[in-house]
Amino acid sequence: DGGITQSPKYLFRKEGQNVTLSCEQNLNHDAMYWYRQDPGQGLRLIYYSQIVNDFQKGDIAEGYSVSREKKESFPLTVTSAQKNPTAFYLCASSIDKGITLYNEQFFGPGTRLTVL
Amino acid sequence: AQRVTQPEKLLSVFKGAPVELKCNYSYSGSPELFWYVQYSRQRLQLLLRHISRESIKGFTADLNKGETSFHLKKPFAQEEDSAMYYCALRMRTNAGKSTFGDGTTLTVKP
Numbered sequence: 018d019g020g021i022t023q024s025p026k027y028l029f030r031k032e033g034q035n036v037t038l039s040c041e042q043n044l045n046h047d048a049m050y051w052y053r054q055d056p057g058q059g060l061r062l063i064y065y066s067q068i069v070n071d072f073q074k075g076d077i078a079e080g081y082s083v084s085r086e087k088k089e090s091f092p093l094t095v096t097s098a099q100k101n102p103t104a105f106y107l108c109a110s111s112i113d114k115g116i117t118l119y120n121e122q123f124f125g126p127g128t129r130l131t132v133l
Numbered sequence: 134a135q136r137v138t139q140p141e142k143l144l145s146v147f148k149g150a151p152v153e154l155k156c157n158y159s160y161s162g163s164p165e166l167f168w169y170v171q172y173s174r175q176r177l178q179l180l181l182r183h184i185s186r187e188s189i190k191g192f193t194a195d196l197n198k199g200e201t202s203f204h205l206k207k208p209f210a211q212e213e214d215s216a217m218y219y220c221a222l223r224m225r226t227n228a229g230k231s232t233f234g235d236g237t238t239l240t241v242k243p
Contacts (some may be wrong), residue, residue: 059235
């Protein structure tokens with residue numbers, strides 16, 4: 018595997034602390050995404066970015082923040098405002114051009130965040 | 134709003150039996166549909182996409198716009214097909230935002 022990496026693999030946080038999850042890709046993809054995966058609830062979109070210095074809220078953005086200063090990097094900060102942050106977080110990227118054939122998403126290995 | 138529904142959370146079949154994982158969607162535009170698979174201890178990865186009309190690992194899926202469905206089928210299931218399967222809809226508008234179903238866990242018994 019390679020291409021898109023996430024770190025750390027496991028992360029523990031005390032209540033009231035902000036924490037930042039890293040996502041890096043060397044696939045030269047324009048678009049990047051953050052999802053939250055909870056048991057029985059599938060993947061829910063937190064934030065996504067199509068180009069550098071631009072990003073949009075997904076379906077569950079409250080309590081999260083992102084930045085996209087470089088094409089390769091899309092870090093996610095879980096703030097203390099997120100009421101139920103314990104979850105598995107997945108980062109993904111895609112070429113996301115007009116040609117449909119290339120619009121699949123490539124996923125990282127995930128980060129499991131536990132709030133103590 | 135767009136929505137993807139996978140009605141079965143769990144599906145269990147015997148090896149060699151046919152398998153069908155259901156996916157229904159609601160979307161007012163022209164959808165791009167995908168099936169993703171997550172094998173145990175592996176990353177989530179693309180299985181197939183509707184635009185290609187391809188067969189991957191013996192799986193096929195046909196987009197039925199009349200029934201708004203994109204069911205995944207395989208005539209003879211194998212034990213290595215046991216995994217979590219997600220159906221996903223990508224909108225051509227709205228910056229390419231994707232919506233995933235809740236997933237179906239397929240277990241193929243020997």
